Amino acid sequence: MKITSLELTNYRNYKTAELSFHPDINLFLGENAQGKTNLLESLYVLALTRSHRTHKEKELIYFGEENAKIYGTVEKQTTTLQVEITLTNNGRKTKVNHIEQKRLADYIGKLNVILFSPEDLAIIKGSPSIRRRFLDMEISQISSIYLYDLMQYQTILKQRNAYLKQMIEQKKAGKTPDELYYEILSEQLASFGAKIIYSRLIFVEKLEKWANLLQSSISGQCEHLKLNYSSSFPLPKELTVEKIEEVFMQQLKNKRKHELFVDTNSVGPHRDDLQFFVNNINIATFGSQGQQRTTVLALKLAEIDLIHEKTGEYPLLLLDDVMSELDNKRQTQLLQTIFGKTQTFITTTILKHLNQAPIKGKILTISNGEIEIKE
Ligand SMILES: Nc1ncnc2c1ncn2[C@@H]1O[C@H](COP(=O)(O)OP(=O)(O)O)[C@@H](O)[C@H]1O
Ligand SMILES: [Mg+2]
Incomplete structure (x- = not known):
């Protein structure tokens, strides 16, 4: 275009x-x-x-x-x-x-659009929220369903956290809170969350394929790039939306007692991260500036092909x-x-x-x- x-x-x-x-x-x-x-x-x-x-x-x-x-x-x-x-x-x-x-x-x-700017090194070196934002922005550009799911997830997460606070207050006041509503919010969270995680996994797999080709080519075939999506809970062996949702729901159940103390949700795609390995070394901590730059360039260039593949x-x-x-x-x-x-x-x-x-x-x-x- x-x-x-x-x-x-x-x-x-x-x-x-x-x-x-x-x-x-x-x-x-x-x-x-x-x-x-x-x-x-x-x-x-x-x-x-x-x-x-x-x-x-x-x-x-x-x-x-x-x-x-x-x-x-x-x-x-x-x-x-x-x-x-x-x-x-x-x-x-x-x-x-x-x-x-x-x-x-x-x-x-x-x-x-794909933007390259001097601040891009933060994708490698910055906080996990920068990498989540990177994933969210890039996937949203090629999938309106993803953006919709993400916005639903964020809304439900806020509602659920707010309700969690209310439940804690009610417990303190000696009342019994309505746990059914909390259950429903948890189910919805797991449902949208699983879709987000699944889409990210697919995207990361494709991104890795294209970016690795570029990384090899820029480095004269010396460097091999691997991406690792790290989920805040152990993912199932069989990676389908349904299975991820099941495991996510189970995690929310397990964390329930804990949540009632800390009033915040600690599992889900809003806590996930992405790691970059060059020749099996995590470059955020052990990579040279040159490797980090090459990886950023490879990621961005890979997206050009990825967007083309998806949208023509x-x-x-x-x-x-x-x-x-x-x-x-x-x-x-x-x-x-x-x-x-x-x-x-x-x-x-x-x-x-x-x-x-x-x-x-x-x-x-x-x-x-x-x-x-x-x-
Ligand atoms: N909202 C704004 N209204 C008017 N001027 C602005 C506004 N935001 C930034 N600027 C001006 O834009 C200039 C910086 O532009 P920028 O595009 O970042 O520069 P560069 O050419 O170095 O890339 C500064 O002079 C700044 O004062
Ligand atoms: Mg400038």
């Missing part, structure tokens, strides 16, 4: 901007703090409705304004779509072909200040993988790092929220 045009209103430091893109490479060139990442971020937000840099809508709106709008035209193999998001201080609204999309799951996936379309590729961080070998790998497939957006302060790139595209020079275009 390609995004052919973009309009911004009050987005970050862009008062208004109206631009068209090249189908291959679009280079955002400019000094620091001029709005290069902001422009790239607007594409990310248009695709996923959230920024990778902040959770606060307010930060995305031009200082002192009430709302911001991002509007784009997306061309796929057989259709053209208008996608639009309006951000206000109390939320966001999305439209596809001018029709409001009430459910997030109906909107996400219309535009697919290649995602947009957003590269934020990463070319300068990659050595020649990794740059070459990147360019080979994307060549002729993805529409690519690159931010950079200097053209020098892109010597390797067969630049077929457009240069957009960015200065203080103003954009100048050279074909």
Whole structure:
């Protein structure tokens, strides 16, 4: 897929901007703090409705304004779509072909993006919540059912935790709480939770397959990559949704007495994690910076193929200040993988790092929220 045009209103430091893109490479060139990442971020937000840099809508709106709008035209193999998001201080609204999309799951996936940014090393080195977010964002892009299940799971988890607190209060006051409601919430939690775990396992398996090929290729066949999804409870031998649900339900039952003391739920996909092994060594703790970088690059590039396999379309590729961080070998790998497939957006302060790139595209020079275009 390609995004052919973009309009911004009050987005970050862009008062208004109206631009068209090249189908291959679009280079955002400019000094620091001029709005290069902001422009790239607007594409990310248009695709996923959230920024990778902040959770606060307010930060995305031009200082002192009430709302911001991002509007784009997306061309796929057989259709053209208008996608639009309006951000206000109390939320966001999305439209596809001018029709409001009430459910997030109906909107996400219309535009697919893969972002590389210097913060990506956190996927390896950061906390488990970063890896869960990585999995959730990426799977949601290719499966609206996953996003729906995830949102249901989160709602039920909150309800169940709130009810747990109530039960504890009631017990303290010498009353007998209604355990049937608690049972029902537990069953629902296990039902949605099992679907989430199952989808993640399938995704991780595919991601590993593609990423390992890339890791081998970047490392001159020296490195073998393995991914391990680590569940907060022992998974059954037979990995089906039904079996996972059964084991999950049993775990919730076992933990029940404990939960009534700590008033929080300690098992489920909201506690799971992902580990990366290069030649059987866990690289979060024992990997070199180089191995970690290679793995991140392999994961991201693998997703390009994964999304294509699942949707028949290649995602947009957003590269934020990463070319300068990659050595020649990794740059070459990147360019080979994307060549002729993805529409690519690159931010950079200097053209020098892109010597390797067969630049077929457009240069957009960015200065203080103003954009100048050279074909
Ligand atoms: N909500 C906002 N309204 C207006 N300007 C903003 C807003 N958020 C960030 N900025 C400005 O955007 C600039 C940073 O843009 P950014 O795209 O991160 O820079 P770079 O070109 O280095 O990637 C800063 O000057 C900052 O003040
Ligand atoms: Mg930047």
